[in-house]
Amino acid sequence: MKKVKVGIVGLGRLGCQHAENIAFRIPNCELTAVCSVVEDEVKEVQEKWGIPYSYTNYDEMLKNKELDAIFIASPSGFHCEQITKALQAGFHVFSEKPLGLYLEEALEVQKVVDAHLDKVFMLGFMRRYDKSYAAAKQKIDNGDIGDPILIRCYGLDPASQMDNFLKFAKANYSGGLFLDMSIHDLDLARWYMATEAQEVWAIGGGYARPEFEEIQDAETGVAMVRFENNAIGIFVAGRNCAHGYHIETEIIGTKGSIRIGTLPERNQIVLLQENGAVKECYDGFLERFEQAYLSEVEEFINCILEKRKPAVTVQDGVESTKLGYACKKSFETRQLVNLQDEQLVTN
Amino acid sequence: MKKVKVGIVGLGRLGCQHAENIAFRIPNCELTAVCSVVEDEVKEVQEKWGIPYSYTNYDEMLKNKELDAIFIASPSGFHCEQITKALQAGFHVFSEKPLGLYLEEALEVQKVVDAHLDKVFMLGFMRRYDKSYAAAKQKIDNGDIGDPILIRCYGLDPASQMDNFLKFAKANYSGGLFLDMSIHDLDLARWYMATEAQEVWAIGGGYARPEFEEIQDAETGVAMVRFENNAIGIFVAGRNCAHGYHIETEIIGTKGSIRIGTLPERNQIVLLQENGAVKECYDGFLERFEQAYLSEVEEFINCILEKRKPAVTVQDGVESTKLGYACKKSFETRQLVNLQDEQLVTN
Amino acid sequence: MKKVKVGIVGLGRLGCQHAENIAFRIPNCELTAVCSVVEDEVKEVQEKWGIPYSYTNYDEMLKNKELDAIFIASPSGFHCEQITKALQAGFHVFSEKPLGLYLEEALEVQKVVDAHLDKVFMLGFMRRYDKSYAAAKQKIDNGDIGDPILIRCYGLDPASQMDNFLKFAKANYSGGLFLDMSIHDLDLARWYMATEAQEVWAIGGGYARPEFEEIQDAETGVAMVRFENNAIGIFVAGRNCAHGYHIETEIIGTKGSIRIGTLPERNQIVLLQENGAVKECYDGFLERFEQAYLSEVEEFINCILEKRKPAVTVQDGVESTKLGYACKKSFETRQLVNLQDEQLVTN
Amino acid sequence: MKKVKVGIVGLGRLGCQHAENIAFRIPNCELTAVCSVVEDEVKEVQEKWGIPYSYTNYDEMLKNKELDAIFIASPSGFHCEQITKALQAGFHVFSEKPLGLYLEEALEVQKVVDAHLDKVFMLGFMRRYDKSYAAAKQKIDNGDIGDPILIRCYGLDPASQMDNFLKFAKANYSGGLFLDMSIHDLDLARWYMATEAQEVWAIGGGYARPEFEEIQDAETGVAMVRFENNAIGIFVAGRNCAHGYHIETEIIGTKGSIRIGTLPERNQIVLLQENGAVKECYDGFLERFEQAYLSEVEEFINCILEKRKPAVTVQDGVESTKLGYACKKSFETRQLVNLQDEQLVTN
Structure with a gap:
């Protein structure tokens, strides 16, 4: 079975947890790229886990066509822009909550998601x-x-x-x-x-x-x-x-x-x-949500492999x-x- | 030690429970009179427990000067009037909640209580x-x-x-x-x-x-x-x-x-x-509140005997x-x- | 309704609790006599609660024919002797557990109880x-x-x-x-x-x-x-x-x-x-057993008034x-x- | 980092759970071989998860020198023999409990384990x-x-x-x-x-x-x-x-x-x-023990990688x-x- 190749952006506390899960604990996926503006952080993770690619520039990661999906765990203020860019670059996208810090940008992202219905978009409502x-x-x-x-x-x-x-x-x-x-x-x-x-x-x-x-x-x-x-x-x-x-x-x-x-x-x-x-x-x-953080990503990967949509929609984020x-x-x-x-x- | 002689009005479900408690389970008090508009009810209780006096008319009970205290367990609509009459007739008064069904009457009762500070008045906030x-x-x-x-x-x-x-x-x-x-x-x-x-x-x-x-x-x-x-x-x-x-x-x-x-x-x-x-x-x-229904009356009786005021005031009822x-x-x-x-x- | 007149022997911590319950919290009974070898103890209780009779000698109490029942809350070593004497003197008897400290005396008491089947005997298995x-x-x-x-x-x-x-x-x-x-x-x-x-x-x-x-x-x-x-x-x-x-x-x-x-x-x-x-x-x-200590005595009194036997038998004590x-x-x-x-x- | 290559024997309910965990949910290991006497079972698992090697004969699996460790999840009656063979063939060994069904064979296994102290041996006391x-x-x-x-x-x-x-x-x-x-x-x-x-x-x-x-x-x-x-x-x-x-x-x-x-x-x-x-x-x-079943294997793999011994010893199994x-x-x-x-x- 084909493995989904994932690039993650954001390597803070939750980001690292997600990265480790994607690398080692989720069936049928691989952590292929890591990205963070903090160069030391990204190098450390790459070496520790033997990740093929690392980036300090998000746009560079989006050029890597080996990747199937982008996982966004960056600070909230970046979510909307990064979701938009990743979808437009042809990737499936998982974004941590919130969809955005302002309602306007959330509504903008909704349009982008709706324009890329062939891609899986999932929001991290892990509960x-x-x-x-x-x-x-x-x-x-x-x-x-x-x-x-x-x-x-x-x-x-x-x-x-x-x-x-x-x-x-x-x-x-x-x-x-x-x-x-x-x-x-x-x-x-x-x-x-x-x-x-x-x-x-x-x-x-x-x-x-x-x-x-x-x-x-x-x-x-x-x-x-x-x-x-x-x-x-x-x-x-x-x-x-x-x-x-x-x-x-x-x-x-x-x-x-x-x-x-x-x-x-x-x-x-x-x-x-x-x-x-x-x-x-x-x-x-x-x-508290160790199991949920794993299961939501398992669902994201399965949605990609089985070509179906997750129950959490962009509309849920907007509302x-x-x-x-x-x-x-x-x-x-x-x-x-x-x-x-x-x-x-x-x- | 002198026993407090209590007359109760209202012999519904909660009233009967109170009456039984006053008659048998509270130190230093006696159930001396029972009152209800339902004649059969009042006779039954009088005979079952050997209560000295029984009334179908509240005003008649208030004429009984053997009594020290009036316990009001009648329907809510009667509370204000009965509290007022009992205090004015010189009795200590315990009334089931609520103080009144209307704010106006509660405020009126407050004045009466404040005018009889030598009497113990207690409201049934048993919790x-x-x-x-x-x-x-x-x-x-x-x-x-x-x-x-x-x-x-x-x-x-x-x-x-x-x-x-x-x-x-x-x-x-x-x-x-x-x-x-x-x-x-x-x-x-x-x-x-x-x-x-x-x-x-x-x-x-x-x-x-x-x-x-x-x-x-x-x-x-x-x-x-x-x-x-x-x-x-x-x-x-x-x-x-x-x-x-x-x-x-x-x-x-x-x-x-x-x-x-x-x-x-x-x-x-x-x-x-x-x-x-x-x-x-x-x-x-x-x-749920079996113990509290007993303890509040114990406190009422003790307040009378020890000439002090209960922590629950008429003000609490009004507010x-x-x-x-x-x-x-x-x-x-x-x-x-x-x-x-x-x-x-x-x- | 006739009230059961009770004499209690033993005024330690549990004895006092029983005495207070019998005096004030159990329907249809009266605490008529208190007995303890400690004279101060017995006087204090008599005065505090207005008990008619007091004794420092158990045998003297048994001569009081106003009493209907003897309540034994003395140290365990006295239970067997006191049960026997009280039954033989014609009283109903409640004894705190244990029946006895030695099996022989428990078996002896069993015989006495069985010889006085017209009397209510109850053992304090309050649980x-x-x-x-x-x-x-x-x-x-x-x-x-x-x-x-x-x-x-x-x-x-x-x-x-x-x-x-x-x-x-x-x-x-x-x-x-x-x-x-x-x-x-x-x-x-x-x-x-x-x-x-x-x-x-x-x-x-x-x-x-x-x-x-x-x-x-x-x-x-x-x-x-x-x-x-x-x-x-x-x-x-x-x-x-x-x-x-x-x-x-x-x-x-x-x-x-x-x-x-x-x-x-x-x-x-x-x-x-x-x-x-x-x-x-x-x-x-x-x-923990406040309610049970009350309810067992209520049952004892009711058994006397209703001329029936409690579910706890002397056999239960023996076994x-x-x-x-x-x-x-x-x-x-x-x-x-x-x-x-x-x-x-x-x- | 080198990945530990594991061959598992036994694909019953618990065996399959372990196999899935080893394949997908444990860092730094790979499920390289599966073995079961039930040919259909072994084929199904191999295909579903893309496992490189499959065996219906345990001795054949032990000849595969790509493997680092043998994971035994077969019926209890086979544990002792399979542990012994695997250790003697030079593998690290994890065995489900019990060590053995008879004390004699448990004692025999203990000797074998003690003779291969360079190998990690761990017993599945997952609790x-x-x-x-x-x-x-x-x-x-x-x-x-x-x-x-x-x-x-x-x-x-x-x-x-x-x-x-x-x-x-x-x-x-x-x-x-x-x-x-x-x-x-x-x-x-x-x-x-x-x-x-x-x-x-x-x-x-x-x-x-x-x-x-x-x-x-x-x-x-x-x-x-x-x-x-x-x-x-x-x-x-x-x-x-x-x-x-x-x-x-x-x-x-x-x-x-x-x-x-x-x-x-x-x-x-x-x-x-x-x-x-x-x-x-x-x-x-x-x-109940989903997390423990994962964590014990994580510990087994880490012991191999870090060249240390697990806290659970063969002695624990024997005693x-x-x-x-x-x-x-x-x-x-x-x-x-x-x-x-x-x-x-x-x-």
């Missing part, structure tokens, strides 16, 4: 490929909980990463709490509830760290959404989770409920000591971004935002 | 006396979770009671989902967060049972509140909980979180069978009602409601 | 009246797990009490780990499995505290039992439980399993902090003691003990 | 590489629970597989319940407790399926072990677990306890429905087998078995 999230989807589709009427999502980053984030966010445009942190939850909500958002109210603050307010962002916040079918969404996002990385989702239906990740227990251990029964929690996304922007606007204006009324395209 | 809720309060006051910044409350009645409720609500004014169901949660939020509500947006629907919409009520709904100190409240209320009676509370602080009742497990049993590991859930409030009305108004108008701007006194 | 244990019994009787084939019981006292116990055990005959600690579990096993023990092997040691070995006892140990119907019992007992008071039971059947108290969570709180998700554990038997002695013997001799072959009556 | 089991080991080594004094292990196969097993066991020598099912637990006990077994008593029966007794085996059983340092082991094994595949381990220490897999929850989902809160359970070993035989003998003779006294080598 859909997590075994628990996928099993929940099946149960909902089976009708196990009746009609879903309420979704509650928690996306909380560990407090230990807060300083790093603040440093980054003071120097860069992160998109803000809802666009940056809730984007996976917004996608999950649309996936499970099968409806689009209509109205949103978002509130929050810089509770432990007022510096968040200086950059017009929130340390912790909640967006409540009314969907077109009158279902309800509650999206809690935060960067100050004392116990670690907390991803939790609940879907309430007319006949039952499903909870995923009620407590973010990192493994099957309970430690019983003087202070009680203790379960350690996940320390970050790489630990999640649109809703994320509505949350952001509501938080900033302290008003209810109606997604139909509003012109969300900003700058 | 504060539940061991888990009380332990959570202590942990918060100890600073175990830092400053509380977000509270999430679930108050879901069992689906099995939905038909009964609909029958009742079609014939009576229940107050609506938020005033009737969330009132305990609104009190808990004020208690734990130590701040008052400022803005609220409430949404919901008659998802499984559109009849709720015919009576301008919601089967399931959520109110999101911004408090004066910018803290966040999420109040999920519903009448269609497939797995039973679900009361759950989470308080997120700047240094940790507390969850109470994550899953409403009715006892310590896990049943392991073909379909997996199963925990049965509570079937209703009497089962919770005010917030409940704001939720109701937001749900009905589909708008953000600001508690400072708004004139909530309605009708 | 049978705990809601979770009672619900488990119902499920087993319903056939929910098929035929029970294995029972595993944990009975672990908190490490914080170990010093106290060692001091007591150096000066008194406690019965040893299995007779003293496992007796409730041995009763539960016979109750759930509906069979008697045939063979036992018990091992253990003074792991953290070699002093246990000096008094021929074990700090922690396990007895494995083969029952007459070939079912299996595993009884873990210990006095050094770091996380508190740990009572756990599992019954495996041919079609499913039941677990009771998988983790000894003291309330419904989860505390989420830097070290993870923490559940506090029970600190002792009074906390549990016999099995406890077999465990003790196996532990001491390091051999398999067969309950049919062996002459267990010792001394 | 040691499961993240939860490995984290528990670290905590114990850190002293988090003090000195380990008791280990309790559950190893229960799903009831759904019982018919298959009975069919197999009637036609083949399985080793019996303890050798076949508890072998992983016996290894874990030795690993965590750092001591060897001294005495054992094992009991059990054919509870739901008397056919087990016809083949001198048990459907469910327990072995209780006293270790040389007086620590205690409890090993529950069974083939009739209604809720699925149940692997649970507890280690009690002088200062705390660790539990691994308290309930065998297959994923992070809780389903809340009319019957309560339900967690689905694992359906088998491939699902576990010896203890398994002692359990078997105790079960069959209904007697306590002392591992020092007894001549366990049988047949």
Whole structure:
């Protein structure tokens, strides 16, 4: 069987994890090229794993016609441009989330993707490929909980990463709490509830760290959404989770409920000591979604080999971004935002 | 030691439970009189437990000067009038929640209570006396979770009671989902967060049972509140909980979180069978709050004997009602409601 | 309705709890007399709760013909004698476990009880009246797990009490780990499995505290039992439980399993902090079995009033003691003990 | 970096999983040859995954000098012979558990392994590489629970597989319940407790399926072990677990306890429905130990590349087998078995 030859751009923490997976843990693909603007980084990876090609210039990598697919794990601000170039150069494309940092560019990418329907384009909404999230989807589709009427999502980053984030966010445009942190939850909500958002109210603050307010962002916040079918969404996002990385989702239906990740227990251990029964929690996304990061890429490769499309579409990226922007606007204006009324395209 | 002599009005399901507790399970008190408009009911209880006095007329009971305290467990619509009369007749008073169905009458009662400061007045916010809720309060006051910044409350009645409720609500004014169901949660939020509500947006629907919409009520709904100190409240209320009676509370602080009742497990049993590991859930409030219903009355009796005031005040009843009305108004108008701007006194 | 008048002997920690329950929390009974060899203790209780009679001499109390029932909460070494005297004096009798410290005296008491069948005799195997244990019994009787084939019981006292116990055990005959600690579990096993023990092997040691070995006892140990119907019992007992008071039971059947108290969570709180998700554990038997201690006495009083017999019989006390002695013997001799072959009556 | 070239023998369910892992999911190795006596099986795998060499004769595969390592996943009865031949032919060897079905052959293999110390030999005790089991080991080594004094292990196969097993066991020598099912637990006990077994008593029966007794085996059983340092082991094994595949381990220490897999929850989902809160359970070993099956082979490959030895030694295989035989003998003779006294080598 032919192996899919992949070139990856971006060798940060998540990028390296993806690169290692592509090189060693995904059937029927090969890591053929690595690209990063950091020359040392790219050399180190190339040598360590014996990768045939390395680049410090993305456009150069796109000239390599041995490659079948481009995997984008660069900083968010580059996604739209790199997706566009890769598709136009004739490659299948996988891009990490988000589709883009601005709604305009997301809408532009959508057009490019739609113009290259012979190519596989997939967005890194890896949670859909997590075994628990996928099993929940099946149960909902089976009708196990009746009609879903309420979704509650928690996306909380560990407090230990807060300083790093603040440093980054003071120097860069992160998109803000809802666009940056809730984007996976917004996608999950649309996936499970099968409806689009209509109205949103978002509130929050810089509770432990007022510096968040200086950059017009929130340390912790909640967006409540009314969907077109009158279902309800509650999206809690935060960067100050004392116990670690907390991803939790609940879907309430007319006949039952499903909870995923009620407590973010990192493994099957309970430690019983003087202070009680203790379960350690996940320390970050790489630990929590290790399996999902593998499975999504397996699906991408299989889609290429089997000439079919992944379930995650560019439309999913656009709609999640649109809703994320509505949350952001509501938080900033302290008003209810109606997604139909509003012109969300900003700058 | 002198025993406190109690007369109770209202012998419905909860009233009977209270009556039995007062008669047999609370130290230092006696059930001396029972009152109900249903003559058979009152006779049955009097004979079964050997109660000295029985009445079908509340005003007659208030003439009995052997009594020290009046316990009000009648339908919500009578609370305000009966509290007022009992205080004016010189009795200590315990009233089941809510203080009143309308904000105006709650405010009137507040004046009466304030005019009788020599009497113990206590409102049945029994959750504060539940061991888990009380332990959570202590942990918060100890600073175990830092400053509380977000509270999430679930108050879901069992689906099995939905038909009964609909029958009742079609014939009576229940107050609506938020005033009737969330009132305990609104009190808990004020208690734990130590701040008052400022803005609220409430949404919901008659998802499984559109009849709720015919009576301008919601089967399931959520109110999101911004408090004066910018803290966040999420109040999920519903009448269609497939797995039973679900009361759950989470308080997120700047240094940790507390969850109470994550899953409403009715006892310590896990049943392991073909379909997996199963925990049965509570079937209703009497089962879930059995201990709290006892402890709150113990506290009421002790306050009388020790001449001190309970921690739950009439002000707590007024403020919770005010917030409940704001939720109701937001749900009905589909708008953000600001508690400072708004004139909530309605009708 | 006539109230049952109770005289209690023994006012230690558990005795006082029983006395308070009888005085204030059990319908249809009165605490009419209190007895203890400690004069101050007995006076204090009499005055605090206004008890009509007080005694420092048990025989004197038995002369009080106003009493209907005697409640025995004295040290284990007095149970047999006091049961015998009370029955012979014409009273109904409730005795705390164990029936006796020696098998011979237990067998003697059995004869006395059998000679007074018009009197209610009940032994304090309170776990049978705990809601979770009672619900488990119902499920087993319903056939929910098929035929029970294995029972595993944990009975672990908190490490914080170990010093106290060692001091007591150096000066008194406690019965040893299995007779003293496992007796409730041995009763539960016979109750759930509906069979008697045939063979036992018990091992253990003074792991953290070699002093246990000096008094021929074990700090922690396990007895494995083969029952007459070939079912299996595993009884873990210990006095050094770091996380508190740990009572756990599992019954495996041919079609499913039941677990009771998988983790000894003291309330419904989860505390989420830097070290993870923490559940506090029970600190002792009074906390864990508060409801059961009430319910068993309620049953005792109801049996007297309704002229029926409790489900716990003197035979249950005898058989549990016999099995406890077999465990003790196996532990001491390091051999398999067969309950049919062996002459267990010792001394 | 050089890739380790592996030839696998045995392409049953677990063999195929290993083959797929070696081919696609383990860094720095290649699946170069497949071998099975079933010609169709071997052809199918070769073609599907493009494997260079295929064999129906094991001795032929050993002649292929391109290979670096032999991976043995054949039926248990072949392990000893195949290990011996592979080592003697100069290959590194990984063998699935058990080392052998008879103690004599295990002892023979030990000699062969000891005579080829330049080769990596590893036994498939994969649980040691499961993240939860490995984290528990670290905590114990850190002293988090003090000195380990008791280990309790559950190893229960799903009831759904019982018919298959009975069919197999009637036609083949399985080793019996303890050798076949508890072998992983016996290894874990030795690993965590750092001591060897001294005495054992094992009991059990054919509870739901008397056919087990016809083949001198048990459907469910327990072995209780006293270790040389007086620590205690409890090993529950069974083939009739209604809720699925149940692997649970507890280690009690002088200062705390660790539990691994308290309930065998297959994923992070809780389903809340009319019957309560339900967690689905694992359906088998491939699902439960997916990660461990990968990690153990990763370790095997890394040991070869880095010229070091795995922590699992042939001695571990021999000692576990010896203890398994002692359990078997105790079960069959209904007697306590002392591992020092007894001549366990049988047949």
